[in-house]
Amino acid sequence: MTKYRWVDTHCHLQHEAFDADRDAVLERSLAELDWIVVIGDSVASSERGCGLVRAGVYATAGIHPHEAKHADAAALAAIEAMARRERVCAIGEIGLDYHYDFSPRADQRRAFAAQLDMAARLGLPVVIHCREAEDDLAAIIESASSKPCGVMHCFGGDAAFAGRCLDWGLYVSFAGNATYPKAQPLREAAAVVPVERLLVETDSPYLAPQPLRGKRCEPLHVRYTGEAVAQIKGIPPETLAGHIRENAMRALRLSVPPPSAGT
DSSP states (O other): OOOOOEEEEEEETTTTTTTTTTTHHHHHHHHHHHEEEEESSSSSHHHHHHHHHHHTTTEOOOOOOOGGGOOOOHHHHHHHHHHTTTTTTEEEEEETTTTSSSOHHHHHHHHHHHHHHHHHHHHEEEEEEEEEOEEEEHHHHSSSSSSOOOOOOOSSSSHHHHHHHHHHOOOOEEEEGGGGOOHHHHHHHHHHGGGGEEOOOBTTTSSOOGGGSSSSOOOGGHHHHHHHHHHHTSSSHHHHHHHHHHHHHHHHHSSSGGGGOOO
8 A cells, every 4th residue: 555644734733722642642643744834823822833843843923813903013023033933934824704703803904914014025925814704805915015825724715715816826725624514615616726736734623524523633634634635636645645745845835854755
């Protein structure tokens, strides 16, 4: 049997859900995955995520739309300082979330635009979160001084919005919710994204894929989503895994090969 390995491009291993066994989760995940990218969503979580970098583990720094009301000058300066560290590969996750409105929408738009500008200034990709805010997100992206590179994470839109993301030059990442029985729109979106622009992720500890739904998700569970997306694309899982690895290297500039890669 062909041995192939996935990449988890989006997880939150600094989350308290992993406090009891984080080292064990990391060990078993790195035994099966080429890379793990630990995503920041506030100044504090970004700092904790940066503390987890090692061989096979990258981090990002960013302020999530839920935390946008706290994105003052000091917080943005702290994110920028972290973004300059070794193995911090992107600004994120950033974006808009109009489902919960945990931060005022004006603050979300301000923080998103500021962090897009930061990424452009630093020459870094972005990891974007969008929930029920496609039109405002599009307006900000399309008015930015330079179009962002990076990832639309945990894609939650339809095929038409996937096309817009592709037009902007973004990679489109699918999480465990794409495996849920009622998620046909997500599967239709995955069908239109070329394999050269696809990514998969766990968003762990959230969104465990269907076989594990209701349990804590962790990075090694990315294979369930990868296998489901491979079935949608009509290709062997090992073929998609190879594309995912190359796409992750391009999208997030994962330039240091992991020890397991054999290169």
